[in-house]
Amino acid sequence: MQDLVGHEESLADQHGLYEDRKITWEEDVDARFRAIEADPTVLIIGGGQSGLMTAARLRRLGIRALIIEKNAHVGDSWRQRYPNLTLHTPADHSSSTHASSTFPKYIPKGKLANFLDSYAVDHELCIWLSSRVQSTPVYDSSSARWTVEVQRGDRTVFLNPKHVVLATGSGRPRIPTWNGMDEFQGALYHSDFHKDAEQFRGKRVVVVGAGNASADICHDFVAHGAAEVTMVQRSATCVVSSSTMEQTHFKSPFPDGTPIEEYDFHTNSLPLAFLLQLNLSGGAQQIKMLDKELHEGLSKVGFNLTWELSPGSGEVGLLGFVFNRLAAGTMLDIGCGKLIIEGRVKIKQGQDISHLDKDGITFKDGSKLSADVIVLAYGLTGSFSLVALLGNEITEQLPPKVWGLDSEGELNQIYRPSGHPGLWFAIGGFSISRFFSKHLGLQILARELGIA
Template sequence: MASENLHAISADWLKRLELASSTGDVMSFVSHFHSDGWLRDLLCMSWNFRALSGPEKIHEFLSEVVDGKSRLDNSGLCDFKLDDHTVNSPSPFKFPGPQGIEGVQGAFSFSITNPAALGRGFFRLTPDVDGTWRALTLFTNMQDLVGYEESSEGQHGICEGQKMTSEEFVDAKLRAIEADPTVLIIGGGQSGLTCAARLGRLGIRALVIEKTARVGDSWRQRTNFPKYIPMGKLADFLESYAANQELCIWLSSIVASTPIYDSSSARWTVEIQRGDQKVILHPKHLVLATGGGTPHIPTWNGMDEFQGTLYHSDFHQDAEQFRGKRVVVVGAGNASGDICQDFVAHGAAEVTMIQRSATCVVSITTAEQTYFKVPFPESNPIEELDFRMNSMPRAFLLQLNKSGGTQHVKMFDEELHEGLRKAGFNLTWELEPGSGEVGLDGFVLTRLGAGIMIDIGCGKLIVEGKIKIKQGQDISHFNKDGVVFNDGSKLSADVIVLATGNESVSKAARAFLGDKITEQLSSKMWGLDSEGELYQTYRPSGHPGLWFAIGPFVITRFFSKHLGLQILARELGIA
């Protein structure tokens, strides 16, 4: 289809949608969607994340009465302008799978009346049976609050109006944050640092508490078998990022007791152990960015009798010391694959992986092609690509995967999968048997990646027999020599590594916040709710002044802005 036609189709649909929006005509607005169309709204029409499927649910949401008006009329989305100058200008799209869904996609900007804000949208249009172009998906996203736009400028040299150098200015800024932080962020990994940087650019004082002695140590202490960037380089990047963004961070610091929230003052009381000093802080907002939880260590009878070395995969650092030893790794996900590969590379006498449940396996080559290279081509700005990717309703994405998307991805790895099956390795792309093949996306969005293996070489070692597979039997108990299974079979080992994942975020939150606060929250802090949005993550938690920042770079990079906007709106009294 010619670019002129793509532009004309998009402009005509957008003009009609704007008329419906600016006049508050809910019925007309909804008529611009297919019968199975989706509306995903992030903060434009409510201070939350919503994803609605079908005219009935979209109509119900937009018709809700807010300050005496319908939600659509009260929000006042107007001034729609089609994007003509970025990679998200009108273009054709096609989803893989037997349905052959294809149409026109593109971005547009708009204004929000209440509150005064700037927004950006993204649409995917396909023709209806009568030839009318309607939305398969529509994304509306708050970009900035008017008058409080995110700053992209740093301070250099002598600051205008202030007779101080850049170094003096930064030092004064950090001292002001330490004296009275508006936001206290627990955890100095990528999520905590990114949120602190976002808040700083919105003019909000944010202090980061990090238990390790150096920014990036949470990565330096990991196994050095990453997807692309070696752990040391990534750790060094986080350290330089913190310095370049002028973030206020207390290292070697922990929360010493359960935080207390005072509803009358709308502030927290948090006791910090900073080295040998105890400090009491009273932030308005508490952000938990502590990652995926503490190590999950199952207990089996006889573990204390085992005479070899036993540890959790989180503490794996040096396979070289076990050269010539017999190794058993319990688990068959990413950590297990990386660690087994590490042991083989460093000359272990024998490496056996115990697979207790089926694993979703995607080779790094296929992941590069389907999950990284296509959605994130290096020639395009990452902000534009993040925006396009996050315009997709999560539940709709999983529907597409079930209807052919996952099958399309699996074709690239047919040879690898066949070899793994012959080696006794159990594969799946379903979260539950018979629930549909959601693939890698489903495992990441619902299980924070548990149960997947991005294969960077472990698969080949399994196929070649260099990593043996023990599958199909549960562990009965340990003895002094190794592991005993329910069928009576045994595995002797000098080293046993428990690649058994991490505790849930909710369990870690309970240990940190205590029962009283945790019981006010949803039992889930990751995974998809009934609309396909992530539970409590970068959105209201259910408790005032409490937020959760969790997830990989691609999540925190985009949603840290939304967390900042929500906190800013509360500070301005408009949320």
């Protein structure tokens, strides 16, 4: 479905002359924002790419949408992350439109944050910054409205939207608990809080985890002169080089200048379950062959590789991990693989951690790694950890999983009815948010028109 007849997505009436020049553009925007703030039809919690793109779609459909964002600036969720972070997917695939000619192929986090900020301004989105939900939202089935208590700066505001969209990202940092964590005398922190490798020049570093964040951070420590960098790989990782991924998944079949809507339609025209079946039927093997040299080098130094979600389940490749686990357990290699092969990043493989002491980590097999710095690249809790925000009563009405493939091979609960009236989830990377935000907007519009 592309549009609802008579309610097509459009801003054609925005010709720039407001009430025959009786008011200015600034006054028009201010009046529209005041109307949204007084009675938002949709409250979007989270001002990252998913929340912003959903709000932009709703605006084009004439639906009042208010975003609340916990950070002080749009884009801070990217801006505040580790210094050397870039997107691991090409700019053409990862922006909200075809990438600007000023974008490098792999967009640095600061440039991406600035882009999101400008996107919010360009699309005239109504956003409350430094704002968060203060208590569990309450749904009134008789009025079909929510009551949401929002802390906006030093003020408490109660809102009554018809729809709440959760666009809160991939969850909170997952931090394990081991005996002796309080005894360790060095620096110990989650990868989400990695800021400055330079301050640890000449130090011994252990990064626990073997996914994308771990690879980036290990690379950062090597680049800034750490004395020794060790990656702890507890199980196995699905590794694909960025060049292979670009060649097999991100290379557009269309000539330059093709509207991105056509690109997105083509990309999403095949069912996800069918794409995974293609991988199971030999597609993953073909992709592996392109990275044969990389994989052989990693294996020789003890790095454990996999293309299966579980042993014996079949090789679904990186896409299987993306669609089922939000890419947990994968490494889209942009350089760390070479450092591992060269021995500049050492590998400690296959052993669980027993405890920490004052100067390092002891594993359950009795082996030990001395460390001045321990970084926990354990990923995030996942968007499906919802009890803290929604409470038990609402959470119990929802299916057990957000994200991952359902029995029909579609992504669970995102950009579609959640199982609870007036509650929606907007989650995913740029291409997913760009395409599916339109379909979420159409579903909300249909309900507002009384035809769904």
